[in-house]
Amino acid sequence: MKNNLFSSLKDDLPAGLVVFLVAVPLCLGIALASGAPLFSGIIAGMVGGIVVTSFSGSQLGVSGPAAGLAIIVLAAIQDLGSFDIFLMAVVIAGVIQVVLGILRAGIIGYYFPSSVIKGMLAAIGIIIFLKQIPHAFGYDADPEGDLGFVQADGENTFSELLNMLNFISPGAITIATLSLAILIIWEQKFMKKIKVFQIVQGPLVVVVTGIVLGMVFQGSDMAITADHMVSIPVADSLAGFANQFTLPDFTAITNPQVWVVGITMAIVASLETLLCVEATDKLDPQKRVTPPSQELRAQGIGNMVAGLIGGLPVTQVIVRSSANIQSGGKTRMSALFHGLLIFFSALLIPNVLNLIPLASLAAILLVVGYKLAKPALFKQMYKTGWKQFIPFVVTVLAIVFTDLLVGIGIGLAVAIVFILFNNLKNPYILKNTHDQSNKHFRIVLSEQVTFLNKAQILKELNRIPENTELLIDGSKTVSIEHDVLEIIADFKESAKFKNIDLKLYGMENLDFNGYDDVLGELVVDHAVVKNMPSDEAMETKIPNVLSSN
Numbered sequence: 001m002k003n004n005l006f007s008s009l010k011d012d013l014p015a016g017l018v019v020f021l022v023a024v025p026l027c028l029g030i031a032l033a034s035g036a037p038l039f040s041g042i043i044a045g046m047v048g049g050i051v052v053t054s055f056s057g058s059q060l061g062v063s064g065p066a067a068g069l070a071i072i073v074l075a076a077i078q079d080l081g082s083f084d085i086f087l088m089a090v091v092i093a094g095v096i097q098v099v100l101g102i103l104r105a106g107i108i109g110y111y112f113p114s115s116v117i118k119g120m121l122a123a124i125g126i127i128i129f130l131k132q133i134p135h136a137f138g139y140d141a142d143p144e145g146d147l148g149f150v151q152a153d154g155e156n157t158f159s160e161l162l163n164m165l166n167f168i169s170p171g172a173i174t175i176a177t178l179s180l181a182i183l184i185i186w187e188q189k190f191m192k193k194i195k196v197f198q199i200v201q202g203p204l205v206v207v208v209t210g211i212v213l214g215m216v217f218q219g220s221d222m223a224i225t226a227d228h229m230v231s232i233p234v235a236d237s238l239a240g241f242a243n244q245f246t247l248p249d250f251t252a253i254t255n256p257q258v259w260v261v262g263i264t265m266a267i268v269a270s271l272e273t274l275l276c277v278e279a280t281d282k283l284d285p286q287k288r289v290t291p292p293s294q295e296l297r298a299q300g301i302g303n304m305v306a307g308l309i310g311g312l313p314v315t316q317v318i319v320r321s322s323a324n325i326q327s328g329g330k331t332r333m334s335a336l337f338h339g340l341l342i343f344f345s346a347l348l349i350p351n352v353l354n355l356i357p358l359a360s361l362a363a364i365l366l367v368v369g370y371k372l373a374k375p376a377l378f379k380q381m382y383k384t385g386w387k388q389f390i391p392f393v394v395t396v397l398a399i400v401f402t403d404l405l406v407g408i409g410i411g412l413a414v415a416i417v418f419i420l421f422n423n424l425k426n427p428y429i430l431k432n433t434h435d436q437s438n439k440h441f442r443i444v445l446s447e448q449v450t451f452l453n454k455a456q457i458l459k460e461l462n463r464i465p466e467n468t469e470l471l472i473d474g475s476k477t478v479s480i481e482h483d484v485l486e487i488i489a490d491f492k493e494s495a496k497f498k499n500i501d502l503k504l505y506g507m508e509n510l511d512f513n514g515y516d517d518v519l520g521e522l523v524v525d526h527a528v529v530k531n532m533p534s535d536e537a538m539e540t541k542i543p544n545v546l547s548s549n
Contacts, residue, residue, distance in 0.1 A: 008330035014201045015329035016337030019062055020345075021203055022323045022368070023049075023338060024353060025230055025361050029144030030065040033152060034073035036083060036312055039233045039244040041065050042346050043311030049339015052302035052314060053332050058290040061280045062320035062335045063302060065312040067147040068272050068404045069265065073312060076261045083310075085258060087248035090307030092262030097270055097300030106292025109274030110455035112408075113415040114483040115388045117278045118381060119395025120408060124318055125372025126400055128365050130157050135362035136176035138169025138228050144358065145319075148403045157400070171222035172359040175213050179206040179363030201327065203364045210360030211352075224357050232350040241347055246310030265303075268405065269315045273299050275408060276316040283325045286497065287490035289462060323368050384514045388482045391415035419450050419481070438465065444473045451483035461491050466498040475506025482513040489518045 023045050031041030048063030077086045127147050141153040149156050155163050186202030214224045235241035252258045277290045302314045324334050381392045395411025441464050464470050495502045504522045512519050
């Protein structure tokens, strides 16, 4: 089923509004943490929402400035000596990403184990939740969007929770508490049955309430000070707005140091994007699969544009993407709409945005963080067994106590130890055959199937056309990893939209690792299979369609 940009406006526009509200302070906070002009973060938000989305194949991913690049950007601006020279490095990074996309390097994203990706989601949820508590209390020394354990203000994620007690703002706590109450009430089933509350999103009510209370509190002990508010640079005219855009120093293209920074940013931004693509696809209710190499090309084009007009480098980012999904986004229109809102708001109503208390936005992000790291996720991962649970927990702890890329690396190393032990026992063979009518397809799995086979299996599943029958034959399979079962479970959902009749054969005695309810109903016996064209018959009719790795 194809998703038209305008097919789900009633869902996408409200979701885009929520993402916009979340994105603005993050764009500003990341610019501040990067040592760049504040407006460069807003430019990156515009480019991520408008330019990247226009070329992306991701239906729910949202792009913008990334916290993971803040330290690299800060060091690069200082080392290169000026922001306009740094912008030349951003353009170079974009060109490199486009080349990586053309070379189909995006397939690397498929080799991250599911346990690590889910650990990343849970860790980011925990970090968002912990980092927003000080903002809810009215202590905003750490910029919005900072996801690192060690903070720029000399504190860390946990010590800041004690430090904030010395700087409590009664007005901020009041706004955050009321905002949380509104968001919780908005999630209740009885509220969702009322039509007007289906149209008006809870986060919008939270922001309006925060603005009103902020104005009411002025001149009292509850007053919200300027450093606890959104702070978009305000231009005094259209010309002043245009002057906030900056051209790169094109003469710096011959500077070797600029190329080193550009290559570094291209690699880190590409890895962050591929990780986020995997995570976003797992959160997608329809389980759609984003073409990773196309996403690299889209990000590259976005970074070229950002560098040319004065913006920070962009990646696909999980905080905004998950907020998009949780708010009911259905297609790329939600991300595009959020980008347009950033542009027109910065142009026309920056003063209104600067009335929004950060405590209101903290409440929204507290809910986003909780949904990413629900206790149910930890219970689910525990039920899948130690080989999934240990890499998951290690990834969570590593990211919380270091940063995203270091934590992912540690989690990946632990997962590989478990996987390689089993994968070395037997080779893996995948066969995809079909009959002459192209209506009956069969994928045959061999003895050991692990996450290292994810890319090939996903490729074969994506090749199955609409309105067909697919039999996944596991009669020779001794063990199948949780990651591959998850791919099949996700494909079950997308198969509904493509009218593919999916069946599993020979898997009655396999451990479904927590997917018994999802996949058990697809298992069929020999009586059903014998009425389908045999594997041998398919191969005899079309011998050249046999593919194996």
